[in-house]
Amino acid sequence: MKYVRTFLLALQSEFISRANIVGWFIVGAIPSVILALVWLAILGDKQSINGFTKGDFVLYYLFVTFSWYIVGGNFAFPVGNGIKDGRINMTLLKPYNVVFGLCIQEQAWKALSFIIALPFALIVLYLFRDDIHIKLTLIQNVMLFISLILGAIIFAFLEALVGISAFWVTEMWPIAHVNDMLFSLFGGRMLPLTLMPPVILFIANLLPYKYIFHIPVSILLSKSSNMYLDIGLQFLYICILALIYQFVWIKGIQKYEAIGS
Amino acid sequence: MNNLLRYYKRSFILEVKRTIIYPLSFWIIALIWPAYSLFQIIFLETIYSQTNNFVGYSKYEAYVLFGTFTFVQTLGHLFFYRRLTELAYLIRGNADESFDIALTKPINTQIFTTTGRFNFGNITAALVGLVVVFYGLSQEPYSLGIVNIVSYIIMVPLGILIYYIMYTIISTFLFWYPELKMTENLWGSIQDFGQYPSSLYQGGIGIVLNILVPLTLMASVPVDFLLGKLPAPMLLLYYALVTILLLITRLFWNFSIKQYSSSSS
Numbered sequence A: 001m002k003y004v005r006t007f008l009l010a011l012q013s014e015f016i017s018r019a020n021i022v023g024w025f026i027v028g029a030i031p032s033v034i035l036a037l038v039w040l041a042i043l044g045d046k047q048s049i050n051g052f053t054k055g056d057f058v059l060y061y062l063f064v065t066f067s068w069y070i071v072g073g074n075f076a077f078p079v080g081n082g083i084k085d086g087r088i089n090m091t092l093l094k095p096y097n098v099v100f101g102l103c104i105q106e107q108a109w110k111a112l113s114f115i116i117a118l119p120f121a122l123i124v125l126y127l128f129r130d131d132i133h134i135k136l137t138l139i140q141n142v143m144l145f146i147s148l149i150l151g152a153i154i155f156a157f158l159e160a161l162v163g164i165s166a167f168w169v170t171e172m173w174p175i176a177h178v179n180d181m182l183f184s185l186f187g188g189r190m191l192p193l194t195l196m197p198p199v200i201l202f203i204a205n206l207l208p209y210k211y212i213f214h215i216p217v218s219i220l221l222s223k224s225s226n227m228y229l230d231i232g233l234q235f236l237y238i239c240i241l242a243l244i245y246q247f248v249w250i251k252g253i254q255k256y257e258a259i260g261s
Numbered sequence B: 001m002n003n004l005l006r007y008y009k010r011s012f013i014l015e016v017k018r019t020i021i022y023p024l025s026f027w028i029i030a031l032i033w034p035a036y037s038l039f040q041i042i043f044l045e046t047i048y049s050q051t052n053n054f055v056g057y058s059k060y061e062a063y064v065l066f067g068t069f070t071f072v073q074t075l076g077h078l079f080f081y082r083r084l085t086e087l088a089y090l091i092r093g094n095a096d097e098s099f100d101i102a103l104t105k106p107i108n109t110q111i112f113t114t115t116g117r118f119n120f121g122n123i124t125a126a127l128v129g130l131v132v133v134f135y136g137l138s139q140e141p142y143s144l145g146i147v148n149i150v151s152y153i154i155m156v157p158l159g160i161l162i163y164y165i166m167y168t169i170i171s172t173f174l175f176w177y178p179e180l181k182m183t184e185n186l187w188g189s190i191q192d193f194g195q196y197p198s199s200l201y202q203g204g205i206g207i208v209l210n211i212l213v214p215l216t217l218m219a220s221v222p223v224d225f226l227l228g229k230l231p232a233p234m235l236l237l238y239y240a241l242v243t244i245l246l247l248i249t250r251l252f253w254n255f256s257i258k259q260y261s262s263s264s265s
Helices: A002-016 A019-043 A054-071 A076-084 A098-127 A138-167 A173-186 A198-206 A214-220 A227-255 B002-021 B023-048 B059-092 B099-104 B109-114 B122-138 B146-176 B183-195 B203-212 B220-226 B234-259
Strands: none
Touching: A002 A098, A019 A054, A019 A098, A019 B183, A054 A098, A054 A138, A054 A214, A076 A098, A076 A138, A076 A173, A098 A138, A138 A173, A138 A214, A138 A227, A173 A198, A173 B023, A214 A227, B002 B023, B002 B109, B023 B059, B023 B122, B059 B099, B059 B109, B059 B122, B059 B146, B059 B183, B059 B220, B099 B109, B109 B146, B109 B234, B146 B183, B146 B220, B146 B234, B220 B234
16 A cells, blocks of 8 residues: 555656656657668668568557556666665665665656557557558467566666665666666667677577567567567566565665665 | 856866866766767667668768767767756756856856866767777778868867757756756757768658758768768858857747746745
């Protein structure tokens, strides 16, 4: 219940400055629009590139933009700043997980942005109705949903790990920036991983970033060779990241000097 | 004019001192920005593994384009980014200084609040950009005339001015909506339009990005002059366009500043 209250409070805060919600939508949509234009220009008169048709590219970048409101976010900075200025002190002795609370707060703007962005998604789907063909079975739909949720959890663990790096470093933004860059390249936000050079694909297979966006979008485009295995690997990464997070958090708290308390 | 030069000289010396005292940010930026270039080069290689010609650009022409964009963008960061990003905090009144104080300074407020801080860490990325330009030029036999080179050298500072103009216009909206939190990120996204060839943008979006909000002036247009894809007399047209945009920026600033409501006093 306490986290529901946290979410509702965050939702109210978002309504105070509504212009930001529209602004963030534009910020998020621009890179996808540019990249879609790039790939459609490369595609030209060709039917497909490595199995990606015009409809696939449009759907891919549409998914990357809109699934951000389910999967993505940016709560590493609130966590890091909370550690730096001692704001997490007040919650450490209470039955309240401060990092989870900040993660829940993050869901408020995502939920509102998703609602605002939905009509735009429908317009794009309508404009490209002749090119986009989504043929998902009921099982694939269920797997897509599960995969998205698991991707969101992997993303949340990575953000939390970046955030709690503030226990050791005063400037955590470079770590966040590097994390973003790695996510863009190896997570398939920049371009479909299957189009990447083999060496990049090999590295991407070893890192968790691939399991955030790439797996759900592969299921959506019916390009996953074994979706059960992919989802199993998502579970595995969640377990590994959860263990790492728990270890780093305990070590961090042991080192924490509770500035401001 | 003397006041202005003295302001920039003092600001420059102050920034050098800041960088020496707190060198961490300098080194972080100096190391991370070139890494970003590496990622973009991987992207370029991926594109050209699928095609030999991307909207009229060969692979190495695209290298010249990307190098120019990196050079222009990072110099924009070096000269303008920090102060324009701080403007949001000045207007909201949650910075060390406040916009109220800026208004009372014996210097043009726009110049004082949008310029005068430097991000020296960007120098390495600018150098990486130059290296990429020379690498691209060295890989194919171009016949670069003196007119092409001079046009390019003139256009690059205009590209940096476009960086300033666009980020200033976006930041000026803060006078109207001080609660906007994403002006910095918005500019971060919008400037990506500038790193691709102008011919990528067709129809309505082409008119917007090539003429009304000419972000392609940041890289594509200078490179088109360098590679002889645009005739030299067009330079005058672009010069006039940037001058008009500078005037519009000034008028918009003067108009918008009346909305400032002095949150801190």
